[in-house]
Amino acid sequence: MTFLKQTELVNLVAQLSLEEKIGQLQQLTGNFYTEEEAEITGPMTEVGLTEKSVYEAGSVLGLSGAKATMEAQSKYLSKNRLQIPLLFMADIVHGYRTIFPIPLGLASSWNPELVKKTAQVAAVESAVSGLHVTFSPMVDLVRDPRWGRVMESTGEDPYLNQLYAKAFVEGYQGDLANDPLTIAACVKHFAAYGAPEGGREYNTVNMSDRQLRESYLPAYQAALEAGCKLVMTAFNTVDGIPATANRYLNRDILRKEFGFKGVLISDWAATKEVVAHGVAANEKEAAALSLEAGVDIEMMAFCYQHFLKELVAEGKIATDLIDEAVLRILELKNDLGLFENPYRGANEEQEAALVFSKEHQEIALQAARESIVLLENKQNVLPLQKQEKVAFVGPFVEYHDLLGNWSWKGNPSETETIKEVASKRKESIEFVATSGIWELTDEELTAAHKAAEKTDKIILFLGETADMSGEASSRTNIQLPTAQLTLLRELKVHGKPIVVVTFNGRPLDLTEVAELSDGLVEAWFPGTKGAQAVTEILFGETAPTGRLTMSFPRNVGQIPVYYNHFNTGRPIDANDADNKYVSKYLDVSNEPLYPFGYGLSYDKVSYQDLVIQEETIGLDGKISASVTLQNNSNQPVTETVQWYVRDIVGEVVRPMKELKGFETCVVPAGESKLVTWEISVEELAYIHVNLEKKADAGEFVVMVGSNSSEVLAKTITVKN
Numbered sequence: 060m061t062f063l064k065q066t067e068l069v070n071l072v073a074q075l076s077l078e079e080k081i082g083q084l085q086q087l088t089g090n091f092y093t094e095e096e097a098e099i100t101g102p103m104t105e106v107g108l109t110e111k112s113v114y115e116a117g118s119v120l121g122l123s124g125a126k127a128t129m130e131a132q133s134k135y136l137s138k139n140r141l142q143i144p145l146l147f148m149a150d151i152v153h154g155y156r157t158i159f160p161i162p163l164g165l166a167s168s169w170n171p172e173l174v175k176k177t178a179q180v181a182a183v184e185s186a187v188s189g190l191h192v193t194f195s196p197m198v199d200l201v202r203d204p205r206w207g208r209v210m211e212s213t214g215e216d217p218y219l220n221q222l223y224a225k226a227f228v229e230g231y232q233g234d235l236a237n238d239p240l241t242i243a244a245c246v247k248h249f250a251a252y253g254a255p256e257g258g259r260e261y262n263t264v265n266m267s268d269r270q271l272r273e274s275y276l277p278a279y280q281a282a283l284e285a286g287c288k289l290v291m292t293a294f295n296t297v298d299g300i301p302a303t304a305n306r307y308l309n310r311d312i313l314r315k316e317f318g319f320k321g322v323l324i325s326d327w328a329a330t331k332e333v334v335a336h337g338v339a340a341n342e343k344e345a346a347a348l349s350l351e352a353g354v355d356i357e358m359m360a361f362c363y364q365h366f367l368k369e370l371v372a373e374g375k376i377a378t379d380l381i382d383e384a385v386l387r388i389l390e391l392k393n394d395l396g397l398f399e400n401p402y403r404g405a406n407e408e409q410e411a412a413l414v415f416s417k418e419h420q421e422i423a424l425q426a427a428r429e430s431i432v433l434l435e436n437k438q439n440v441l442p443l444q445k446q447e448k449v450a451f452v453g454p455f456v457e458y459h460d461l462l463g464n465w466s467w468k469g470n471p472s473e474t475e476t477i478k479e480v481a482s483k484r485k486e487s488i489e490f491v492a493t494s495g496i497w498e499l500t501d502e503e504l505t506a507a508h509k510a511a512e513k514t515d516k517i518i519l520f521l522g523e524t525a526d527m528s529g530e531a532s533s534r535t536n537i538q539l540p541t542a543q544l545t546l547l548r549e550l551k552v553h554g555k556p557i558v559v560v561t562f563n564g565r566p567l568d569l570t571e572v573a574e575l576s577d578g579l580v581e582a583w584f585p586g587t588k589g590a591q592a593v594t595e596i597l598f599g600e601t602a603p604t605g606r607l608t609m610s611f612p613r614n615v616g617q618i619p620v621y622y623n624h625f626n627t628g629r630p631i632d633a634n635d636a637d638n639k640y641v642s643k644y645l646d647v648s649n650e651p652l653y654p655f656g657y658g659l660s661y662d663k664v665s666y667q668d669l670v671i672q673e674e675t676i677g678l679d680g681k682i683s684a685s686v687t688l689q690n691n692s693n694q695p696v697t698e699t700v701q702w703y704v705r706d707i708v709g710e711v712v713r714p715m716k717e718l719k720g721f722e723t724c725v726v727p728a729g730e731s732k733l734v735t736w737e738i739s740v741e742e743l744a745y746i747h748v749n750l751e752k753k754a755d756a757g758e759f760v761v762m763v764g765s766n767s768s769e770v771l772a773k774t775i776t777v778k779n
């Protein structure tokens with residue numbers, strides 16, 4: 060690819076009229092470029108656009124397809140005075156048309172390399188379909204499963220979220236300057252959108268600057284350090300100021316501290332929403348505040364379009380603010396090689412050959428396998444044995460939409476159902492596909508009883524629909540729908556083992572389900588090849604290896620419950636369990652139903668002999684540790700060894716434990732394996748009162764285990 064020089068870009072900005080500059084800051088939906096002129100006059104006039112302003116807009120979202128994008132680009136260039144190419148952006152969150160597990164599922168693989176591979180595949184399918192930018196990765200840290208967008212996050216841990224942010228960005232962007240089958244990434248939502256009060260969508264976010272920097276900002280920073288080209292603002296306020304109009308957040312932190320030089324795009328109409336927040340009296344003020352806060356592209360609102368010219372004329376906005384925004388947008392177009400080739404990777408033949416290819420589906424299958432988490436396996440009810448007669452029952456037996464939210468071009472009709480996959484097997488399976496997520500008819504219940512009577516084990520496929528999580532999908536009740544719980548309760552009468560497989564986009568309250576079932580499999584929305592992955596795991600062809608990256612609460616009242624919590628001044632003392640005056644509930648344990656890092660395999664390893672090489676080290680030293688895994692089973696076991704550290708005394712309160720490393724390894728049947736780990740003390744740094752990030756001397760507890768609750772521990776001392 061060849062690129063314009065920086066001086067040429069600057070000269071190009073200088074050649075633009077003020078209207079054309081303001082046009083570059085505008086993002087419109089695809090319909091403005093595809094529907095017949097006659098039809099688009101409607102939306103156009105509604106928002107006060109003219110055809111001229113449509114063909115001066117800098118970018119478009121939600122339009123893809125090699126043919127459609129090339130036609131739109133060609134028509135656009137024929138009407139754009141200086142032939143500045145249009146940028147094509149879209150939400151490719153967990154795959155383009157080959158759909159991978161939702162990010163909360165992908166994260167459960169504890170395999171950043173795999174996640175990077177899924178992003179690479181998504182980039183190839185997107186690029187040949189004419190896209191240049193994806194609004195991904197979403198790296199918002201989330202501790203509240205009431206919030207629907209938890210499904211697009213990678214969970215509650217800052218360390219893991221940083222690894223995944225990096226993996227997604229590197230996967231999407233690859234060698235962006237030389238490989239047209241890559242796309243630019245846009246990390247979102249800046250910042251702390253995952254912490255709305257009450258888990259209620261778009262709600263207020265309240266937290267200190269220090270906690271923001273300690274827990275929420277590191278993942279965005281990791282994305283930027285990986286070279287992420289764009290950042291998207293969040294809908295929420297941060298410390299009382301809407302993120303989109305927040306100069307401290309966007310200019311002081313993002314641009315000055317983090318050194319971000321790329322494009323800042325608003326979320327959908329988030330500029331205009333500054334008025335609803337009550338920080339702008341009108342859209343004219345919202346335009347000024349957003350531009351001053353550094354927002355370069357306004358997504359599907361028209362404050363810039365309608366008021367920037369007036370603001371400039373009134374001397375309220377300096378044109379250099381507009382020029383710098385335009386330059387960043389032209390730099391992005393240039394980085395994508397669009398001035399040389401406005402069509403970049405768009406190619407109908409490659410689109411036909413690569414999109415939804417068998418090879419891509421194989422990667423989707425592997426991702427689905429590794430995302431599934433086994434939560435219960437009482438009396439080794441799983442894996443199912445070939446000679447067993449089983450009943451597959453429930454609303455997800457013949458349900459196609461295993462793709463989950465934000466799977467735009469994913470096609471449920473192309474997604475195999477559990478029944479389609481399982482019926483190809485030679486085992487005897489009775490299928491009873493109930494029809495409703497929310498209802499259960501008498502006939503269906505009767506059929507379920509009949510199937511249960513004829514079989515040895517009952518496998519229930521339950522869950523949420525894809526639209527029960529994702530954007531604008533917060534829930535105050537995070538249990539399975541009552542009809543599904545009724546089905547489970549009713550089938551208990553047969554006294555036969557019951558396994559529940561659940562498809563869902565958030566940690567659910569599975570307390571009753573866990574009590575009533577013998578096996579419990581968390582499948583998330585496992586994507587295009589999810590049905591095959593689930594079936595393989597049920598029949599033991601694949602062993603479950605997934606581990607949770609978000610705690611499952613016992614009930615919604617326990618939220619927020621997360622592993623890296625503080626001790627409080629009145630922690631529960633195990634030796635004084637009846638003490639009422641400690642930080643606990645009267646009715647429920649403080650512990651989650653399933654903790655961060657938790658997941659079962661079909662065989663287990665034991666952890667022995669945690670050894671710390673040097674129990675006293677300096678601030679410039681390293682912690683070196685090892686642990687022995689013992690596999691007494693007759694099967695190899697894949698184990699994700701998790702290393703945690705607790706800083707016992709800090710200048711501020713410190714979490715009871717923080718994930719600081721992990722390794723997934725295979726322990727051969729009947730053998731043991733020595734696992735070593737090393738971390739420098741500087742990686743134990745935290746944000747001090749003065750907002751400086753550094754490590755302290757003092758005592759630390761080093762822990763290792765199969766999840767955040769079951770650990771071996773040893774104390775070490777760091778000396779000045």
Ligand code: GLC
Pocket residue numbers: 120150194247326327530
């Ligand atoms: C939505 C989402 C954002 C998405 C954008 C474009 O409202 O908040 O994540 O990228 O609009 O679809």
